[in-house]
Amino acid sequence: MVVENMGLDHIAIKVRDIEKSVAFYRNVLNMEVSDRIGDSVAFLRTPSVAAQAQHHEMNITQMSDAELDVLEERGELELDLHDFEEELPEDGPPMLPTTGPIYHIAFEVPDFKALKAAEEGLREIDHPIYRGPGRHGPGDNFFLYFPDPDGYPIELTANMEDAPEEGGKPARRWPKNEHTWNVWTGSEELKEE
Ligand SMILES: [Fe+2]
Structure with a gap:
């Protein structure tokens, strides 16, 4: 160490x-x-x-x-974050738009209900939403992604699984596909806990 x-x-x-x-x-x-x-x-x-x-x-x-x-000079001083939202592929790789190398910054919310409430609140103020709500495979956590004023994607996350030093799950390598990124991909209805 x-x-x-x-x-x-x-x-x-x-x-x-x-x-x-x-x-x-x-x-x-x-x-x-x-x-x-x-x-x-x-x-x-x-x-x-x-x-x-x-x-x-x-x-x-x-x-x-x-x-x-x-x-x-580059015309990048003011950003229209809805432009980024529109450029997202509907399917395909779940890459988030970002103006720099930081992929996202995650904040924890209490539960899925809080995450859904945040989604509604963002829609009420016409704030772009990039992805979600969904649920990641690795970590089993709920997610919602949206940009900050500079285009840094913000993630809201809830219910990430614990990883105790003893008795936790062994690390595994997940397949690189949409279901790993969002286990709800393709399902008609959002699941709730
Ligand atoms: Fe994340």
Whole structure:
């Protein structure tokens, strides 16, 4: 062992517009600002679990003027997230659209009902939804994917299976197909727990 790893602690992402991102993570994902640095950095936490929570689970940093200039030159400063949604293949590989190398950032919700409620809430505010609700094979968790203001896909997840050190399932290699990614693929009705 090189690192006495205690788990994933927080993620830091660069964003186009810090105020837009803070508003999204507060209003949609119910996060709160713990601290800021100047006008370009914010540290966010999830207050609903504040009793166990730490200062931040996320750090968002607005890109520098030079980085924003490059995006403007490329015509990528403003994103229409519905465009990404429309480009998704109906079937085929479950790749999510993303503007960068981060594939998605997942937040836990209590259960499938909460995930469905989130889906309805997103539809009410006309926020794009990329995939789901569905249920992954590996992890057995429910999922719903939608973008943040910069196009980083956000995953909501619930009921991921436990993996105890003793007595847990052995690791397996799943086949690379749609059913592995979503065990409900092809089924008429969504199943609920
Ligand atoms: Fe995930």
